[in-house]
Amino acid sequence: MAITKAQLFNKRQIRAAEFAKAIAHPARIAILQILATSNACYCGDITEELPLAQSTVSQHLKALKSAGIIKGEIEGVRTCYCFDEENLAEFKTVMEAMIKEFSIPNPTCC
Amino acid sequence: MAITKAQLFNKRQIRAAEFAKAIAHPARIAILQILATSNACYCGDITEELPLAQSTVSQHLKALKSAGIIKGEIEGVRTCYCFDEENLAEFKTVMEAMIKEFSIPNPTCC
DNA sequence: AGAATAAATCGTAAAATTACGATATACGAT
DNA sequence: ATCGTATATCGTAATTTTACGATTTATTCT
Numbered sequence: 660m661a662i663t664k665a666q667l668f669n670k671r672q673i674r675a676a677e678f679a680k681a682i683a684h685p686a687r688i689a690i691l692q693i694l695a696t697s698n699a700c701y702c703g704d705i706t707e708e709l710p711l712a713q714s715t716v717s718q719h720l721k722a723l724k725s726a727g728i729i730k731g732e733i734e735g736v737r738t739c740y741c742f743d744e745e746n747l748a749e750f751k752t753v754m755e756a757m758i759k760e761f762s763i764p765n766p767t768c769c
Numbered sequence: 770m771a772i773t774k775a776q777l778f779n780k781r782q783i784r785a786a787e788f789a790k791a792i793a794h795p796a797r798i799a800i801l802q803i804l805a806t807s808n809a810c811y812c813g814d815i816t817e818e819l820p821l822a823q824s825t826v827s828q829h830l831k832a833l834k835s836a837g838i839i840k841g842e843i844e845g846v847r848t849c850y851c852f853d854e855e856n857l858a859e860f861k862t863v864m865e866a867m868i869k870e871f872s873i874p875n876p877t878c879c
Numbered sequence: 880a881g882a883a884t885a886a887a888t889c890g891t892a893a894a895a896t897t898a899c900g901a902t903a904t905a906c907g908a909t
Numbered sequence: 910a911t912c913g914t915a916t917a918t919c920g921t922a923a924t925t926t927t928a929c930g931a932t933t934t935a936t937t938c939t
Binding site for chain 1: 896897898899900901905906907
């Protein structure tokens with residue numbers, strides 16, 4: 660983009676956007692669902708359940724980890740991915756706060 | 770991107786990702802907060818409250834409208850933007866369902 | 880009809896995202 | 910030490926996003 664003005668928004672807005680961006684792709688939602696509902700937690704197992712290449716899944720996992728939604732525990736040659744419960748709580752708080760905020764009916768307009 | 774495989778994910782995943790993408794930018798979250806808490810609802814008024822050009826705000830409004838989170842009612846020379854309550858309910862449902870889904874502790878791993 | 884105003888769209892450029900295959904890295908087993 | 914396996918990273922290409930100013934469109938007012 661021509662100019663980046665993200666720094667002109669507040670931290671809450673930036674964090675919420677970050678979380679939203681993390682789940683702004685069907686593949687990442689699918690990965691999170693796999694983590695939540697199946698017992699797959701290795702990149703390889705997750706890749707098997709998805710129509711994507713291993714490198715692509717690894718990339719998506721990295722994105723989820725960067726946002727803090729998941730964490731990766733190295734287990735020898737592989738990495739076990741699972742939800743980062745602490746940050747997941749923050750995710751919930753941020754998202755629910757936003758949902759709540761948007762639900763305030765504005766009486767002055769429309 | 771080289772190949773698009775979005776069609777290989779299910780509708781719920783795609784819809785959730787769409788909603789998430791809509792709020793995946795601080796400016797769009799700020800716009801929604803302005804809509805929710807101030808009585809600004811015209812592109813011009815919203816632009817005044819943000820460090821962005823009118824055309825940029827208009828673009829963000831379009832993205833929010835495309836996702837269905839807001840709607841625009843033409844009022845003569847201007848357009849009054851407000852939440853699309855029906856879709857906002859869907860947004861809430863989808864997001865809350867996802868949050869809930871991710872909260873199921875996986876007993877088999879990590 | 881013409882001027883003023885608000886919003887949308889166009890054109891453009893920079894950056895980010897997404898995907899893949901190929902390669903590198905890291906670890907366990909032999 | 911070497912081999913095999915799992916994951917991460919690199920390199921690349923296509924697409925999308927983001928931003929801006931300039932222009933167009935649409936409507937109201939004079």
